[in-house]
Amino acid sequence: MSEQTKKENVVLHAKSLSKSYSIVDAPDLKVLNQVNITLHESSSLSIRGDSGCGKSTLLNLLARLEPADEGTIFWGEKRIAAASKPLAVEASWRAKHVGVVYQSYYLIPELNVLENVLMSVRLSGLSIAEYEPRAKELLDQMGVESKSKQIPSKLSGGERQRVAIARALVNRPKVILADEPTGNLDERTGAEIMKLLLNASAKEKTSLILVTHNPSFARATDETSILKDGKLIYE
Numbered sequence: 001m002s003e004q005t006k007k008e009n010v011v012l013h014a015k016s017l018s019k020s021y022s023i024v025d026a027p028d029l030k031v032l033n034q035v036n037i038t039l040h041e042s043s044s045l046s047i048r049g050d051s052g053c054g055k056s057t058l059l060n061l062l063a064r065l066e067p068a069d070e071g072t073i074f075w076g077e078k079r080i081a082a083a084s085k086p087l088a089v090e091a092s093w094r095a096k097h098v099g100v101v102y103q104s105y106y107l108i109p110e111l112n113v114l115e116n117v118l119m120s121v122r123l124s125g126l127s128i129a130e131y132e133p134r135a136k137e138l139l140d141q142m143g144v145e146s147k148s149k150q151i152p153s154k155l156s157g158g159e160r161q162r163v164a165i166a167r168a169l170v171n172r173p174k175v176i177l178a179d180e181p182t183g184n185l186d187e188r189t190g191a192e193i194m195k196l197l198l199n200a201s202a203k204e205k206t207s208l209i210l211v212t213h214n215p216s217f218a219r220a221t222d223e224t225s226i227l228k229d230g231k232l233i234y235e
């Protein structure tokens with residue numbers, strides 16, 4: 001692959017991302033120290049690391065949910081100064097470019113399953129009418145289409161995560177950022193959900209960054225890495 005083609009295929013690039021937190025009556029906590037990530041189209045990267053090493057912080061920076069201290073993030077060709085405060089306009093870019101899946105699902109409790117998925121479409125400014133068939137198809141693919149009218153509190157954890165994955169994929173984002181998506185699930189359900197996430201990402205040609213404590217899930221991605229002492233170490 002030529003350098004030019006490689007560059008064009010980069011869906012997410014992070015350059016020299018650093019982040020510290022100030023702690024009361026203690027020195028600053030340096031969580032990330034000059035982290036670099038290059039994620040190509042249709043590729044996947046897993047990140048493991050001890051609890052508290054900064055995995056969620058890193059995904060939050062990549063999703064632009066909080067600012068870094070320094071560094072640059074590229075969502076495709078969109079260049080973002082990572083230390084800047086996230087702008088309101090970025091919410092709609094994010095909704096189109098990045099899908100996020102969390103350990104705790106974060107579905108909106110008052111909305112039914114289909115409405116939860118369509119909320120993502122609404123936030124991105126895409127057409128609800130145009131995307132509703134796709135939302136239903138993704139829910140079907142995730143095995144929860146029959147629960148479309150149900151509110152999240154009436155679903156099992158595994159079902160909620162299926163809905164969250166459909167919501168993350170509906171806008172055809174280039175990247176999914178998944179933060180321990182099976183962390184709250186039993187082993188068998190976790191394995192099912194992981195399979196769905198990996199298969200759906202491959203089918204949709206969406207790239208994936210997967211934070212997981214599970215070494216066998218981590219091995220299922222194209223590249224594996226460990227976050228340690230603020231550095232991302234590629235294996």
Ligand SMILES: Nc1ncnc2c1ncn2[C@@H]1O[C@H](COP(=O)(O)OP(=O)(O)OP(=O)(O)O)[C@@H](O)[C@H]1O
Nearest residue numbers: 021022029031049050051052053054055056057058
């Ligand atoms: N807003 C904040 N203010 C101060 N410290 C924070 C803040 N958010 C996170 N931290 C600290 O930063 C470090 C990294 O936290 P983070 O949640 O990124 O870890 P993690 O690798 O995701 O851990 P886990 O595997 O347990 O989810 C922790 O020591 C945490 O206490």
Ligand SMILES: [Mg+2]
Nearest residue numbers: 055056057179
């Ligand atoms: Mg975490």
